[in-house]
Amino acid sequence: MKIIIVTGMSGSGKTVALKMFEDFGYYCVDNLPVELVSNFVELTIDSERGMKGVALGIDIRSGLDGLDGVIDELKHKKINMEILFLEADDETLIKRYKETRRNHPLAADGRLIDGIHLERQRLAFLRAKADRIMDTGRMLTKELKQELRAIYVDGKSFNNLFVTVLSFGYMYGIPDDPDLLFDVRFLPNPFYDPDLRLKTGEEHGVADYVFSNGDAEVFLDKLDDMIKFLIPRYIDEGKSALVIGIGCTGGQHRSVAIAAALKRRLDTVEGIGVRLEHRDMGKNISRIAGR
Incomplete structure (x- = not known):
């Protein structure tokens, strides 16, 4: 028992x-x-x-x-x-x-x-x-x-490390608690496509736009490789929580798409818990729609 x-x-x-x-x-x-x-x-x-x-x-x-x-x-x-x-x-x-x-x-x-x-x-x-x-x-x-x-x-299996992948918008301030912080404002911005402006990175059309020129996939591969290198070392150190911040301008398109894609990759890692949080995803939509 x-x-x-x-x-x-x-x-x-x-x-x-x-x-x-x-x-x-x-x-x-x-x-x-x-x-x-x-x-x-x-x-x-x-x-x-x-x-x-x-x-x-x-x-x-x-x-x-x-x-x-x-x-x-x-x-x-x-x-x-x-x-x-x-x-x-x-x-x-x-x-x-x-x-x-x-x-x-x-x-x-x-x-x-x-x-x-x-x-x-x-x-x-x-x-x-x-x-x-x-x-x-x-x-x-x-x-x-x-x-x-x-x-x-x-x-x-769970080795005491719980990972939060957090998307956010720089225009609303940098979160207080990320252990690792990445700026994805270099990626194609769906904001400038009128058909995508009021959508979010959770939708396939927006994610396809963000990944359209190949840079997002290369970035994600390198980020995934680095984090998977760090995870067992953080576990050995006794770290129990890891927050990975992914930021773009408004926290609606690029950061959401990259954070969601990273979370899917980390879900395959044995021995950790993973959650996804979009801090600012709805804020920019409300701001634009209210103009």
């Missing part, structure tokens, strides 16, 4: 993850005291309840004293156990807490950011022991569910 410890930062999606494991047929327990973990796991393994596995939610609320030793003990007994650690950047966690208006467990009498930093410090040992690390900072709830299903139901 599989035992999964679901842990990580408060606000990173642990509740969503536990609900998904319940849907997968796992027996789920949240906020189990550390003192009970070892006995609970052994009793569960010996049970005949026909469960696919057990998912335990353990985080800062459970109290972490002694957890390090409990995990080592369970691994020494060669129990089929995995630690899933969910995290997100400070800005995302702050935004989520403000949206839900909940109090952080370590910031009841102080600033939210101080509680987040303290929690990150206290969970560092658990992150270091994790078998899988998922950065949910740019994930929608449905995307987190899709990734969990791909890993734990469909058996997709």
Whole structure:
């Protein structure tokens, strides 16, 4: 029987993850005291309840004293156990807490950011022991569910690196978080074709225009080769999230077409999760149509 410890930062999606494991047929327990973990796991393994596995939610609320030793003990007994650690950047966690208006467990009498930093410090040992690390900072709830299903139901390999391919328009500002940034304003611009101006790079006619002179294909080949060279090295480094920014003038045509094509190529890479985000795709259409 599989035992999964679901842990990580408060606000990173642990509740969503536990609900998904319940849907997968796992027996789920949240906020189990550390003192009970070892006995609970052994009793569960010996049970005949026909469960696919057990998912335990353990985080800062459970109290972490002694957890390090409990995990080592369970691994020494060669129990089929995995630690899933969910995290997100400070800005995302702050935004989520403000949206839900909940109090952080370590910031009841102080600033939210101080509680987040303290929690990150206290969970560092658990992150270091994790078998899988998922950065949910740019994930929608449905995307987190899709990734969990791909890993734990469909058996997709996942080595802790989640890649976001982000298209954007320079006229709306450069995104704050890309690790790699590429400017595709050298490619043919469908904006100057009246029939394509109000369409997007998701449509075949626009993508065909962007790829019409061969430069886009050459660029994509070189970009694909470089990123596939970097991915295993980022994984070895322990990086859990990679954001690749693709920019054009308005974020509507060229960057969208290239980002979509790159995402299709990265989907074939084993051991990573990939998502596509078009930050500015609709903005330029609204601006032009409103003239």
